[in-house]
Amino acid sequence: MAMTATAHGSDDYDRRQRLRWWTMRIVVYALLIAWAVICIFPIYWTLTTSFKIAPDVMKGNLVPWYDYVPKWLGWRSLGLSPDTIFSTSTVREEFTKRFFNSVIISTAASALAVILGSLAAYGLSRFSFRFGFMRNSDISFFFLSQLILPPVVLALPFLVLYKELALLDTRIGMIAIYTLMVLPIVIWIMKDQFAAVPVELEEAALVDGLSIWGAFLRIIVPLVLPGMVAAFILSLVLCWNEYFFAALLTSTDAKTLPVMIASQTGSQGINWWSMAALSAAGILPLIFIGVLLEKHIVKGMTAGAVK
Amino acid sequence: MSTADGDLLHTVNVDTISASRIRLGRTLLWASVALMFLTFGVQALFETGVTPFGFDTWRPVLFTYCLWAFALCMSRVMIYGEQGKKALFVLPAVLFVLSMVVFPLVFGLWISFSDWNLSSLTGRKFNGLDNFRQMLSDPFYWNALYNMLIYVAAIIVEYAIAFGLALLLNADIRARKFWRVTFLLPLMLSPVAVSWMVGKSMLEIRFGPLSRFAKWLGWEQPSFFGSPEIAKLTIMIMDAWTFIPFMMIMLLAGLQAMPKEVLEAAEVDGASRWQRFWEVTFPLMLPVSITAVMIRIIFKLKLADIIINVTSGGPGGATDSVTSFIFREYRDRSNVGYGTLLAMVYLVLIVIFMTVLLKIADWLVRRATGAR
Numbered sequence: 001m002a003m004t005a006t007a008h009g010s011d012d013y014d015r016r017q018r019l020r021w022w023t024m025r026i027v028v029y030a031l032l033i034a035w036a037v038i039c040i041f042p043i044y045w046t047l048t049t050s051f052k053i054a055p056d057v058m059k060g061n062l063v064p065w066y067d068y069v070p071k072w073l074g075w076r077s078l079g080l081s082p083d084t085i086f087s088t089s090t091v092r093e094e095f096t097k098r099f100f101n102s103v104i105i106s107t108a109a110s111a112l113a114v115i116l117g118s119l120a121a122y123g124l125s126r127f128s129f130r131f132g133f134m135r136n137s138d139i140s141f142f143f144l145s146q147l148i149l150p151p152v153v154l155a156l157p158f159l160v161l162y163k164e165l166a167l168l169d170t171r172i173g174m175i176a177i178y179t180l181m182v183l184p185i186v187i188w189i190m191k192d193q194f195a196a197v198p199v200e201l202e203e204a205a206l207v208d209g210l211s212i213w214g215a216f217l218r219i220i221v222p223l224v225l226p227g228m229v230a231a232f233i234l235s236l237v238l239c240w241n242e243y244f245f246a247a248l249l250t251s252t253d254a255k256t257l258p259v260m261i262a263s264q265t266g267s268q269g270i271n272w273w274s275m276a277a278l279s280a281a282g283i284l285p286l287i288f289i290g291v292l293l294e295k296h297i298v299k300g301m302t303a304g305a306v307k
Numbered sequence: 308m309s310t311a312d313g314d315l316l317h318t319v320n321v322d323t324i325s326a327s328r329i330r331l332g333r334t335l336l337w338a339s340v341a342l343m344f345l346t347f348g349v350q351a352l353f354e355t356g357v358t359p360f361g362f363d364t365w366r367p368v369l370f371t372y373c374l375w376a377f378a379l380c381m382s383r384v385m386i387y388g389e390q391g392k393k394a395l396f397v398l399p400a401v402l403f404v405l406s407m408v409v410f411p412l413v414f415g416l417w418i419s420f421s422d423w424n425l426s427s428l429t430g431r432k433f434n435g436l437d438n439f440r441q442m443l444s445d446p447f448y449w450n451a452l453y454n455m456l457i458y459v460a461a462i463i464v465e466y467a468i469a470f471g472l473a474l475l476l477n478a479d480i481r482a483r484k485f486w487r488v489t490f491l492l493p494l495m496l497s498p499v500a501v502s503w504m505v506g507k508s509m510l511e512i513r514f515g516p517l518s519r520f521a522k523w524l525g526w527e528q529p530s531f532f533g534s535p536e537i538a539k540l541t542i543m544i545m546d547a548w549t550f551i552p553f554m555m556i557m558l559l560a561g562l563q564a565m566p567k568e569v570l571e572a573a574e575v576d577g578a579s580r581w582q583r584f585w586e587v588t589f590p591l592m593l594p595v596s597i598t599a600v601m602i603r604i605i606f607k608l609k610l611a612d613i614i615i616n617v618t619s620g621g622p623g624g625a626t627d628s629v630t631s632f633i634f635r636e637y638r639d640r641s642n643v644g645y646g647t648l649l650a651m652v653y654l655v656l657i658v659i660f661m662t663v664l665l666k667i668a669d670w671l672v673r674r675a676t677g678a679r
Contacts, residue, residue, distance in 0.1 A: 015419035035472060036489045038548070040502035043492065045516065046504040116400040124394025126316040131401070139397065146408060147602075148661055150609050152630040153650040154408070156643045160425070166364040180407045183400065199316050212318060212392055222512035228551065238349055241497040243612040244630065248637075258499040262616050272508055279500040290495035294488045 043287065049276035050074040057272045074273030078281065095260070095281070102257040105171055106239035111176030114232045116179070117186030118224070122216060125194040126202070140191070147184040151244050154180075159248060171254045177245050182235040189234070189303040194220070195229035230300035233293050240286060257282045312392075322390050332385030338374055339378035343371040352378040376402045419648035426641045438648040442513055447624050451632040451658070454539065458610060458628065461543045466596070468547070469554035475561040476555070487559075498612035506545055506617035517544045532618055535625030542626045545613055550606065554599045561595030562588075593675045597668045604664070608657055 049057065049071035061068040072081035079089025120143065123129070128136050158177065159168070167173035197220060205215035221228075243258040250259060262280050264270070290297065345370050353361020380398055383391035414666035419438060423431040442448055476487055493501075509515045510531045521529035532538040565588070573587045614620060620627040620635055627635075629649070637646045 024637070028475060028480060031471075031475055032486055035475075036486065039489050039492050039552075041516075042501065042505045042509060042548075044511055045494070046500070049504070049508065058514050060516060060519055062516065112466060116403060119396045120400035123393065127314040127393045127396070129394065129397060133545070143400070143404065147605055148608075149408065150630060150650070150653065150657065152609075152611070152633050153654045154411050155413065156633075156637060156647045156650065157411040157418060158421075160418060160643055161411060161414060163425070164365040165369050166366050167369075176407065180404065183404065183551065202316050206316075206318060212389070213395075214318075216396075223473075237495060241499075243497070243499050243615075244609075244634070247615070248634070258497050258612075261497070261503060262499050264503075270507070275479075275503060278507070279504050283496045283500050286495040287492065287623065290492055291488055294484075294491060297491065299561070300554050301556050 004109075033251070039094075043283070046276050046280050046283065050280045052273050052276075054273070059071070073272075074275075074277035077271065077274035078277050079278070082278070095278070098255055098257045098260040099281070101171065101254055102240060105174045105178060105256060106236050109239050110182065110232050110235035112179045113182045113186045113235050114190075116229055117183050117231065118190045118221075118228060119279070121187050121190035122194050122220065125191060126199070140187075141188045144184050145271065146180070147188075151181070154283045155245060155248050158245075162249060168249060169251050169253050169255075173249060174246065174254050174256070177249070178239045178242060181242065182238055185238070186231045186235060189227060189231040189300055190224070191253055192303040193224040197223055226296070227303065230296040230303065233289065234298045234300035237286060237289065318389055324386070329386050332382040335378050335385070336382040338357055339371070339375040343368070343375045347369045369493040372406065376406075388613075415647050415651060418644055419651050421644045422642065423644040424640070424642050431644075434644070438645050441645060442649060442652065447627065447632060448629075449625050451629045452653075454565065454625075454627055455608065455610075455629055458543060458546070459607055461547065462600060462607060464471035465547045465551055465603070466554060469551045469599075470558055470592075470596075472551070472555045472563055473558035476559050487556075490555060491552045493549050496549065498549060499616055501545065501549060502613045506541075506613065510541065532622065532626075536621060538618060538622060538626050542614060542618065545617070546607070546610060550603060553606075553634055554603055557595060557599040557602075558592065561592050561599075565591055568578075590675045594672055598671060601664070601668065605661075 048062070048064055048070075051064060051072070052061065052068060052076065053071050053073045056068040060069075072083070075081040076084050077091065078095055079085070079087075080095075081093030083231065084092075092200045124136055129139060131139060134142065154177075162168040162173050165173075167176075176217045201219055201223075202212075202215045203304055206212070208216065241258065242256075246256045246259045247262065251255065261275075261282055264275055264278060350361050350365055350368055351359070376399075379402070380395055383394045383398065385391070387394070418431070420433060420435060421431045422434045422437070436575060472490060476483060476490070480486065509517045512518050516529075519528045530537070531541045557615040569587055569591070570583060573583045577587065609630060610628045611634060614626055614628050614631040615634055618626045620631055624632070633646045633649050633653075636649070637643065
């Protein structure tokens with residue numbers, strides 16, 4: 001900061017400034033590293049535990065190859081280790097079934113929510129509706145207020161209704177409920193996206209002879225596609241991790257991965273290695289999504305929050 | 308639903324709709340309504356035992372409802388032309404939410420005044436206000452509500468940590484993207500996996516790394532779920548761990564959107580780092596902060612997965628949230644009536660609580676922006 005370097009005084013000042021700057025650096029990076037350890041360690045623990053055998057778990061060994069020898073025991077119990085992957089395994093069949101249930105339910109629900117939510121958000125941002133006493137702002141509020149609704153309020157009525165409708169333990173039923181769960185978030189994100197698109201674009205498109213839907217599909221959707229992807233990814237994460245509805249409404253056919261993880265208690269305590277392998281298999285897809293698509297997730301979460 | 312004047316996107320309607328097309332649209336709509344009520348009536352009479360014929364389940368009624376929804380959308384276009392096509396944007400979502408929320412809510416109100424054990428054959432028995440009376444004298448429910456208050460209050464600490472982390476990430480650091488991805492990871496993890504691998508494995512008294520760390524720090528007999536206070540604290544910390552990144556990302560976005568000139572002006576004016584934060588950054592961040600905290604509160608009020616999996620409410624209901632309590636209540640006695648009433652009361656309390664909170668937040672923002 002010193003503009004002119006003159007005598008000893010400013011030299012001393014410089015040194016103090018530099019010292020302060022270095023302390024700040026060290027404190028900042030120390031805090032960053034400390035929090036990174038807090039974030040990473042549970043994931044590290046899950047991954048390493050899945051390669052342990054009973055004595056290693058009991059001794060609480062931490063570092064593979066240094067204080068224990070990694071074994072495939074946990075993954076073998078899932079039928080996913082190198083030596084069992086090509087042989088038949090009932091556990092693996094069970095696991096893949098649950099895994100694909102989770103994949104199908106969460107992608108279908110997210111896609112449906114993005115379609116319904118984008119259409120609604122676009123309509124609300126461009127046209128004014130009257131629905132009984134409700135105006136546009138009321139309809140928006142009606143959608144967004146679903147966010148407050150705790151799942152437990154709907155859970156038991158849904159249980160009874162689904163039983164009567166024979167939708168209990170079906171993928172369709174779960175997809176419908178997850179769509180409902182993420183729809184307000186999608187509408188929240190997409191409203192923000194459409195508000196940023198100037199109306200003149202559609203007006204020009206209409207003048208050129210496109211219909212409203214044509215203008216929406218061919219001009220607007222390509223423009224807001226990044227926002228739709230963000231909403232989709234965020235919904236995917238929420239649906240993949242959902243446990244409460246899945247635990248109540250599924251039993252055998254449509255059971256999702258979180259429910260399978262939660263029900264892994266054997267008669268003689270918990271097999272930590274297989275538990276860890278299962279948990280790791282459950283969280284790894286999301287870690288990949290989190291690392292690769294972080295930009296979209298951040299975009300989805302911050303839409304509408306920052307003006 | 309019809310569109311009114313004052314659209315942001317104006318359209319010129321040139322289409323002339325023939326009378327026969329309108330008639331066809333009306334017929335289609337009313338035919339589907341009639342079909343829906345017919346199936347509903349047949350099934351209702353069958354279920355109550357008046358008539359001997361009907362369907363095994365209520366599913367056909369659902370199909371006719373879907374048919375009606377489709378016919379409604381079609382008839383909008385047939386009757387109103389271009390105007391109807393505009394309604395088509397919002398109508399599907401409205402119908403979906405109405406059927407998935409409003410109908411179950413009304414149905415839930417009906418269940419909540421009944422004694423209904425799903426596993427027994429007697430079915431639903433209307434019991435008036437009995438459930439309500441039972442709730443008033445249920446210490447566990449009030450305890451769960453009290454716990455929710457404490458859990459929500461813990462958000463202040465989470466907010467402080469999240470703000471600190473956002474400031475760190477906004478500082479002049481290298482590899483910002485790496486830190487941001489790392490800090491975001493806990494949010495990606497499924498709460499169930501977290502509660503098993505962190506709550507049960509890492510906090511295991513004999514071999515869990517955190518227990519051994521606590522022993523090394525000098526805690527003789529670490530037990531994270533022994534006493535009610537510590538158990539509550541452990542649950543709070545685990546929940547905070549997964550959700551701090553969420554608030555952090557929102558606050559970071561707020562910090563990055565802040566005008567740099569204001570901070571520079573404050574620095575030129577000779578404000579210290581501390582002053583700059585409290586006098587400039589914090590008030591400017593207030594709107595974003597309130598949005599982040601509000602959304603966090605909404606998510607916190609749904610807290611259940613971790614509690615169900617780690618402590619299932621123990622010790623003695625000390626960690627119960629309302630959701631986990633109702634979940635257990637249903638699992639143990641499979642009585643949907645009482646559980647639904649508890650959930651309904653919870654919903655009413657939440658709506659009141661959130662309304663008051665929004666008013667306070669409004670007042671805070673107005674005061675902060677008005678003072679400057």
